[in-house]
Amino acid sequence: MPTAATPEPAVKNPDGRFGYVPVQTRSARFKSTDVADFEAVTGREAVWKYIPITKFADLLAEGLDGSSYAVESTEHADVTVDWVDRDDSRIGSAGSPEERASANAWTSFEKALAVTVTGEEPKEITVTRSALGNGPRGAHVIIEAKPFSQATVILQNSGEARLTENVEIILGESANLTVVTVQEWDDEAVHLSNHFASVGRDARLKHVVVSLGGRIVRVNPSIHLAGSGSDIDALGLYFADAGQHLEQQVYVFHDAPRSRSRVNYKGALQGTGAHTVWIGDVLIGSKGAGTDSYEQNRNLVLTEGTRADSVPNLEIETGDIVGAGHASATGRFDDEQLFYLQSRGITEEEARRLVVRGFLTDIVARIGAPELEQRLLLAIEAELLSTDGK
Template sequence: MAEATPATPAQHGAQAHSDGGWALVPVQTRSERFTSTSVDDFGAVSGLEFEWKFAPVARFSQLLSGTLDGSELSEQITSELADGVTLSWIDRDDAAIGGAGVPEERASANAWSSFSRALHIRVSGSVSGDSVVRVSGLGTEARAAHTVITAEPQSSGIVILEHTGEANLSENVEIVVGDGANLTVVTVQEWDDSAVHLASHFARIGRDARLKHAIVSLGGGVVRVNPSLQLVEQGGSVESLGLYFADGGQYIEQRPYVNHVAADTRSRVTFKGALHGAGAHTVWVGDVLIGPHADGTDSYEQNRNLVLSDGTRADSIPNLEIETGNIQGAGHASSTGRFDDEQLFYLQSRGISEEEARRLVVQGFLAEIVQQLGSEALELRLTAAIEHELAAIRAESATAAESAE
């Protein structure tokens, strides 16, 4: 008997209309995308798919289809933990894994299929002070990682994930915020210029719980950190923040997704970035879904980009889906532009030089995010890092001016 030919799988999460023989697949609801923890369930990435169409896929193809080293990163991780925060390594079959979300794309699934043990950060009680986990020294080998952050019910704390050095990394980060908990998670990317970092963050926010989730991307060649934030219990709230500074040739992408499942939930999404140098490219795609049972939702998302030179590109796409009419409010906004001439004129009219005025405008533009992170030490360090970026721009401009004379 001849072997049966396997059927070609349909597009995950969507089907064509049957009415009138129209064969095109309609735009799918955000929550209906295909998910799986197995990389084999995803097709090859061509770069034409919506989730990949902006990205330089060739620069991280090994993370999509290659074999990843999923060994425990105990030698590459150091930590400074506040009282009430613990760190441990757990096996793949631990009950803590898989409680916040499931991969929606191939790179995330490849990391999930490859990791051997997960790093588990547990917050218990009311924790004062920052808990910092540093990842460095990964090298250039393609690697996979998995982190789970658990905030016990009624607990509170700040967890900061810092990344430096070389990397060729695909990872998943799960965040589970228990009922009544108040958790802040900040991920800081200050990789070397050649580093590649693809990350998917999944968060499940409990009843009357609060999560502040922040992404700070200042270094790396390709950095793609995409949070999926699920408000699954009544009274939950999330604040999704992003800060990024893209230099020449650098690619930074964020695709925040907020899913209002339960009633009386609240979300605020605010991402701000600056771009300078030929080939600097940022992508922001914001999705907010207000489900049919999410009565009383209060939601707003925005992305602002400040262009500092020619040759840059900022793609910004806000999306909003509303499936119930009984909400408090929902909206979105996006803008990309150069310096505000009126701001510069005002500062210069007060005796401030044009160069200093531009520095102050950029610092003020990004300070809105920095000041909301809730950590004084981190605020000071990031302010200094932004100043370092601006100093490099000033030095570059001075060199160009000297060459032109």
């Protein structure tokens, strides 16, 4: 549902020399569901400056394929998976695009894939997308957890893709929802995804991003803690091989009292040209009294020729908080850990694999879906065995 564009908020420059300047608070970014409201991307914009835009110009151009596609999903009596029209009342309730690729997907999609969760008993459902093809496509997904419901929803992505999409996640009062998005695309796939989540009163969301396959993969979660007592655990795991670009820009907005957030992303890089980007924005708004927030990013560099960009940001508009902090670190193997393992008779190669496995599986173990966790551990092991990258 396109909405009318509004000018980017601006204020008078204090020194009077340069007229008006954009409002700097993270929540004041320009938003629109109409791609025509966004200028052509140059790569100099803050949201695009780390990513090679020339490799997905087709996803920034108008005229994407917005038709429905083949989907497989597990069945459960308390979960429905179907296609809904653009006038569905849930569309636009969790957030709106802040950049051109996201708006292009919003303008282009014909029907939205809707996953609706009811029932207070825990359940797990997997939605698999593996036949998107290699044409430029725009898509929209809704995941709604009704009040007091519980579920784990896994979005499993594989095969070919040139996809830009928006995923709206809506949690009703006291809902408990885990959303896991797994990117195991083919080597040349491009996937640009924006996740918008609205978390209601006393609701709890666990949002997990796992990016392993694809040439360019960017998953940007934007979490709005809208209800008092709302809670988010935002977890991420990524492993970049030679020539891969894996990016995630995380935004958590504490917009209600007594909300809590924990952001923890970990990544490993190996092979020439492997590039990862993590940007973490946390905004504690004026209504966020009693907020408890912490975000961190850790990157482990395994070979020469890689690059990891890590940018944590924290903005606080109220002094009445429990705590807030952020941390970022990028480094190589811990020589003391390697020495300890080798002194116990373990070869250097195996010691390195053990260190990396222990570093990454901390995130895997917190997903809460045993079969998926086991499969991801095997996938990480396969990545480690490919020490020269792809």
